[in-house]
Amino acid sequence: MTTQPADTAPDQVARLLALVPYLLARGEVRLDDAAAHFGTDADQIERDLRLLFMTGVSPGLPGDLIEVDLEALEGDRIIRVDNADYLARPVRFSPAEATSLVVALRTMVEAAPEEARDVIQRTLAKLEEAAGQDGEGLLKLHVDPTALEASAVVPVLESAIAHGHQAEITYHVPSRDEESRRVVDPRGLARVEDLLYLDAWCHTAQGDRAFRVDRIVAATELESAVADPGARARDLTGGWFTDSETRTVTLRLAPPARWVTEYYQVSDQRPGPDGTVDVDLQVASEQWVRTLLLRLAPHATLLAPDDYAETFTATARATLRLYQVDGVDS
Structure with a gap:
């Protein structure tokens, strides 16, 4: 009997990055077939999947995480994943990201064991070749404006802020895959880690909002003045800050x-009560909440907000009617 060698963390990361495109290309795959394809056992693939569904795109809200159908996995031993299309596309690094990788790899070369240096140097050479320039030129990129800061919407927003004017923006919300047009009172632009945000009062939502600038598809400065010219931009760097709506x-x-x-x-x-637990989730999509509740039924109750509860109750009743014929349960 042969023993499967223990996985290292790099082994698992490499397999996860290959596993998602493999699954998305096939729709659904039997657990044993996936294990055979990746040269491991079914238990390891299942552990990978249970790690996978705790990952996703920033900011890591429920609608941003990769979906794994646990019922199919545990019952029929079939793998289905969703909300992971971004991993099926080739990775493209921004200049700042490429520079960070080059710096990290060069640091690793100095401290790496002899047997690892050749691999690191080959990876470094490939990265510099993909960037289309030598390493020294790549390292200079970090002093130039990033694609985000050079975006056409930034000067429009800066002008609106300087003049005290309202702005009309078209904003993309990935968790709902929707674009909405809204009028805002812009108060300031703030960098939080590697992202740029617009702090504004949103007239559509009737509340304070922080919009990621890379998700603002278009912006137009209006002639109308902001409702409160004295309003100051908020500090978006505190722990309370959450992205999007x-x-x-x-x-x-x-x-x-x-x-x-x-x-x-x-x-x-x-x-x-009675062994239950009440939890609070920050969500960006009512549709996502309805889907989750239908999966959890009858073991979950929506306590708040009231309008979500009313909509879900109506949806659940309509769903039940589909299984009834002439008022009699089928």
């Missing part, structure tokens, strides 16, 4: 549904 949703979870606290980022949780 989110609402707090409170769910009451029975024991069979408590896996939600491990699967999704929960902002707060409290003991509920």
Whole structure:
């Protein structure tokens, strides 16, 4: 009997990066077939998948995470993944990202063991070749404006802020894959880590909003003045900051549904009655909440907000009617 060699962290990361495009290209794959394809066992692939569904794009809200159909995995041993199309596309690095990689690789070369240096140097050469210039030229890129800061919307927003004018923006929300047009009172631009945000009062949402500038598809400075010329930009660097338009949703979870606290980022949780737990989630899509509740039924109850609860109740009743014929359960 042969023993499968233990996985290292780089082994698992490499397999995960290959696993998602492999699954997306096929729609669904039997667990044993995936294990055979990657030269490992089914238990290891299942561990990979349970790690995979805790990953996704920034900011890591529930709608941003990769979806794994656990029922199909545990029942029929079939793998289905969703909300991971971005991993099926080739990776493209921004100049700043490429520079960071070059710096990190050159640092590693100095400290790496002899047997690892050749691999690092080959990777470094490939990265510099892909960038279309030598390493010294690549390292100079970090002093130039990034594609984000050179975006056409930035001077428009800066002008609106300077003149105290309103702006009309077209904003893309990836978690809903929608674009919305709205009028805002821009107050300032702020960099949070590697991202640029517009702090504004949104007249459509009737509330403060922080918009990621790389998701602003278009911007137009209007002639109308902002409603409150004295309003100051907020500090977006504190721990309270969350990206995009989110609402707090409170769910009451029975024991069979408590896996939600491990699967999704929960902002707060409290003991509920009869062994339940009440959890708060920051979500950007009501449709996503309805889909989650249908998966959890009958082991979850939506406590807040009220309008989401009313919509879900109507959806659930309409779904039940599909399984009834002449008022009699089929």
